Amino acid sequence: MRSPAPDPVASLAAVEVDYPGRGRALGPFSFSLAAGEIVALVGPSGCGKSTALRLLAGLENPTRGTVGRAAVRGAIAVVFQAPTLAPWLSARANVALPLDLAGVARREGRARADVALARVGLGEAAGARPAQLSGGIAMRASLARALVTHPQVLLLDEPFAALDEITRRALADDVLAIWLEEKPAIVFVTHNVEEAVYMAGRVVVMTPGPGRVAGETRVAASWPRPAGFRTSARFREAVEEVSATLARSMAERA
Amino acid sequence: MSTLRAAAAPLALVAGLVGIWEAACRALHVPAFLLPPPSAVAVALVENAGPLAMSAWRTLAMALEALVAASLFASALALAVSMSRTLDRAVRPLAVALQVTPVVAIAPLFVIWAGVDHPGRAIVALAAIVAFFPIFSGATRGLAAADPDLERLFDLYGATRTQRLLRLRLPSAVPFLVEGHKVAAGLAIIGAVVAEFVAGSGGAQGLAWRILEAGNRLQTAKMFAAILALALMAAGLHFVFQSLERRALVWWRGR
Numbered sequence A: 001m002r003s004p005a006p007d008p009v010a011s012l013a014a015v016e017v018d019y020p021g022r023g024r025a026l027g028p029f030s031f032s033l034a035a036g037e038i039v040a041l042v043g044p045s046g047c048g049k050s051t052a053l054r055l056l057a058g059l060e061n062p063t064r065g066t067v068g069r070a071a072v073r074g075a076i077a078v079v080f081q082a083p084t085l086a087p088w089l090s091a092r093a094n095v096a097l098p099l100d101l102a103g104v105a106r107r108e109g110r111a112r113a114d115v116a117l118a119r120v121g122l123g124e125a126a127g128a129r130p131a132q133l134s135g136g137i138a139m140r141a142s143l144a145r146a147l148v149t150h151p152q153v154l155l156l157d158e159p160f161a162a163l164d165e166i167t168r169r170a171l172a173d174d175v176l177a178i179w180l181e182e183k184p185a186i187v188f189v190t191h192n193v194e195e196a197v198y199m200a201g202r203v204v205v206m207t208p209g210p211g212r213v214a215g216e217t218r219v220a221a222s223w224p225r226p227a228g229f230r231t232s233a234r235f236r237e238a239v240e241e242v243s244a245t246l247a248r249s250m251a252e253r254a
Numbered sequence B: 001m002s003t004l005r006a007a008a009a010p011l012a013l014v015a016g017l018v019g020i021w022e023a024a025c026r027a028l029h030v031p032a033f034l035l036p037p038p039s040a041v042a043v044a045l046v047e048n049a050g051p052l053a054m055s056a057w058r059t060l061a062m063a064l065e066a067l068v069a070a071s072l073f074a075s076a077l078a079l080a081v082s083m084s085r086t087l088d089r090a091v092r093p094l095a096v097a098l099q100v101t102p103v104v105a106i107a108p109l110f111v112i113w114a115g116v117d118h119p120g121r122a123i124v125a126l127a128a129i130v131a132f133f134p135i136f137s138g139a140t141r142g143l144a145a146a147d148p149d150l151e152r153l154f155d156l157y158g159a160t161r162t163q164r165l166l167r168l169r170l171p172s173a174v175p176f177l178v179e180g181h182k183v184a185a186g187l188a189i190i191g192a193v194v195a196e197f198v199a200g201s202g203g204a205q206g207l208a209w210r211i212l213e214a215g216n217r218l219q220t221a222k223m224f225a226a227i228l229a230l231a232l233m234a235a236g237l238h239f240v241f242q243s244l245e246r247r248a249l250v251w252w253r254g255r
Helices: A049-057 A091-101 A106-119 A123-127 A135-147 A165-182 A193-199 A233-253 B002-028 B038-047 B049-083 B085-100 B103-114 B119-143 B148-156 B161-199 B207-216 B220-253
Strands: A008-019 A023-034 A038-042 A064-069 A076-079 A153-157 A185-190 A202-206 A213-218
Touching: A008 A049, A008 A185, A023 A049, A023 A064, A023 A185, A023 A213, A038 A049, A038 A193, A049 A064, A049 A076, A049 A153, A049 A185, A049 B148, A076 A135, A076 B148, A091 A106, A091 A123, A091 A135, A091 B148, A091 B161, A106 A123, A106 A135, A135 A165, A165 A185, A165 A193, A185 A193, A193 A202, A193 A233, A202 A233, A213 A233, B002 B038, B038 B049, B038 B220, B049 B085, B049 B119, B049 B161, B049 B207, B049 B220, B085 B119, B103 B119, B103 B161, B119 B161, B148 B161, B161 B207, B161 B220, B207 B220
Parallel strands: A038 A185, A038 A202, A076 A153, A153 A185
Antiparallel strands: A008 A023, A008 A064, A202 A213
């Protein structure tokens, strides 16, 4: 029995999601997120990873099962696969958007947006429009927008999928640095096993859709990740365990 | 310099065609009521510059009036339709029916309704009907075109309906609205001219009326002059709206 967290900030209890006409997309799937932990959700395409994330965010409701959320609105932030910035707003105004919607005064919102932008290394780009930003920079702005409310829970839906290897590694390190500073609970969805092991303390592997829990791997290493972590035996072992769980669940399905 | 070079080719083509036209008219002794030489058209244009400019302004004013009316009505209706699916279902077939019915077919009806003394009203109404659809269709598409993930973000942060409309749906619709207005401006001119033709002689005295009048008197050079004025005016309007569209998009997307 893997130790359940003492007080989860978000949880899914035997949730199932059926889409009309497309059948079951997820579940039964159970998942619990403890305060301040960083968890990766790994699974093949179409296993319902993103659906699970949307359930945690409260953007969707399960057909069956229950969703628990201790965090209040604004305490949960999501970073989507694409930067999802409004083209008509500057980077600063985009980052300030969650505050604007919450009724924070414009000037204060912009000031806090500047702080969030500086934190992801984008102090200079505050006035630029999304169309003027490269993919990696736009993704950073998107991350800044998620951080601007200082969320308790940060949900990342394959945020690095569209980026090149160098950019995605740099961004992964940035996310880890921010996590170390503020310790939001992070769930991030990925289909990249190495990225999952590099970042997460716990990797939850999902079966092919409708996704269930196929297994879980704990990564026994501290943060910040030690130098040479990616080439260490510990890293390789964890990657192999996750890969084996994935392969087994895919084979069972076939 | 580059704009000069870009303009050189079409100008050369036009000059060549006009030259051939002039030479052919002279060499073949074409009767002037059938095909006047360009020189005669130029003379007619200069001689009638005043009345033609007046008429061009009348047609343009009616088209712009129609465009404003269509813009207000189409945008308001699109907004209403975007907020109610039932209304959308109810309105759409009617809007499409209105769009596919040729304006010439309904023009006589409007002329009767407006009364013989007010052909201008019928012309504006008809041009507005023609201009309505591109704006309505652009606005409805635009209001539904917001990035679904941005919609989710607004859900996540508990945006109100008003916030969603003002901060997401309306700004997302801007490029579609601008495009719709550009198309509508061109159509409004066409609508106004067609309506003027149907209204026939009378108080409107726009460019179409000048064409009809000159045609009835077999003043073909004057007809050509009026057509030329119409083409120049429509092209001018097109360029104005094209440059407005470009500026609007630069403003919208920041480059």
